[in-house]
Amino acid sequence: MPMTFAEKVLSRKAGKTSARAGDLVTCKPDRLLMHDNAAAITDKVAKDMAEFGIANPEQPVIVLDHVIPASDEKTATSHKKIREFVRKYGIKHFFDIGTGVCHQVMVEKGLILPGMLAVGSDSHTCSYGAVNAFATGIDRTEAASLLLTGETWFKVPETIRITLKGRLPEMVSAKDLILTIIGKVGADGADYCSVEFWGDIANLTIDDRFTIANMGVEMGAKNAVFPVDEITKGYLQEIGVKRMSWNPEWADDGATYRQELSWNMAEVVPAIAVPHKVDKYKPVTELAGLEIQQCLIGTCTNGRASDLAVAAGILCGKKVSASTRLLILPASRAELEKALDSGDIQALVSAGAVLLPPGCGPCLGAHQGCLAPGERCLSTSNRNFKGRMGCKDAEIYLASPATVAATALTGRITDPREVA
């Protein structure tokens, strides 16, 4: 019987010849991601780890990114506790503050390879589908149990296949595409499902695929994934991954899908998700002129050097409007370094942007760039939920780096096609 990507990876990892959608399987994930929440996770099982040890010191990856540098004594103490845990148990993959947002770091450090199975105590773990991994989010308790056992159960998901056709127009990006898709499919449209993207994906860079896979969870998906092609191979080669070490998977012809959808990328226009749900799609033209007090370009969704280059292209030699403020949040140190080398950071800072350290910062409202009641933020992040940026009486709108940069120039929502 032909199988989907999810069926193939989960069958292989469970040591079965064939696992079908709906089956329960037990697997040892290749990776277990934790971030600042590793403090709370290890707290839950401190005694158990002392008694039983941890299952596999190579499985966990810890990246400090959510509240960095520590904002107060409590978060500083959590970070200290995590560093002590890493030393005590010989955790092989640990990245201290400033390395970047965990999802970007996982991929760029070569810890995620095609065909891998990864879980993470963060909902945007689905990002790794960009490089053909089956990756999905779990809660803290599940992560704690994995530290002890190295394994967990999976329900093999049904699959939705999305065929992407054509090429995105000028000043329209992968972010506009995924906001458009989520607007159609709905915030629960892919609940419990695996989502396979394929078609004219040669027209999408690895960064584009990362943006798209990252937002899979915003339509409820368990994982979102792309096949391996020359672009994936080129990227993995660039970051120093050896070809022999990976095991790409893709669906067989004739696999069973719950739903098949198709998108013509040439028809996508700059998109905005309006408060307070990611599936509340509007074309930018319907919102043009709306006053914005804070602009945010960055995060794990859109904080790569290619995103900053688009923003710099719009803002270079110009000034951020006095009626708004622009925050830049690079996805990682490596991406920041690329943007430093290219001069894009210089251009953005000269235009009046505030540069934040690579991390999660304002995206989750814990610190840095919180909003005040009545304010509006236009952000390249992945969530516009009420209260998300620290204030329930503020509004968050989601858009592409180009739309946010164009808006930073005017202080009002601006169609990037007008300033290009």
Next chain:
Amino acid sequence: MRIWAYGDDINTDMLFPGKYTYTCAKPDEIKPHLLEDLDPEFAKEVQPGDIVFAGKNFGCGSSREQPVVGLKAVGIEAIVARSYARIFYRAAINQGLLLIECPDAVTAYKPGLPVQLHLKESSITVGEQTFKFPTLPPEILAIRDAGGLLAYTRARLRAKAGAK
């Protein structure tokens, strides 16, 4: 017993704001902020045995488990919704919190109608109507019934150590 009824796509930021995620992990730290940006009355007035009703995709968004830990800690007997987001669904199994997926019961519910849970029969009565709801597969039920995943894992590790 009181019913707390909410709409569709209630995300975990509404159930427990992100700004507290890295400073509150224990039940007593979580309780005062439960549903803070959704229903400020909830944390003050919720009583053990209360039930939450909701629409589709309950618990979507962040993987933070404080909403589940908190709802369990204040004694919510069950959540009845049209559907759940998967990380939340799994987190509830791991904390031993009962989630009931029953769109018909949600449709039948109107404020003021009496609600009764019949756990043995896997059914729920809303007003005059009784609805069956699906149960979990036995291997997953074993996790919830052990009192949650960590209790389940500890029992397995002890059995394994004892067998050696």
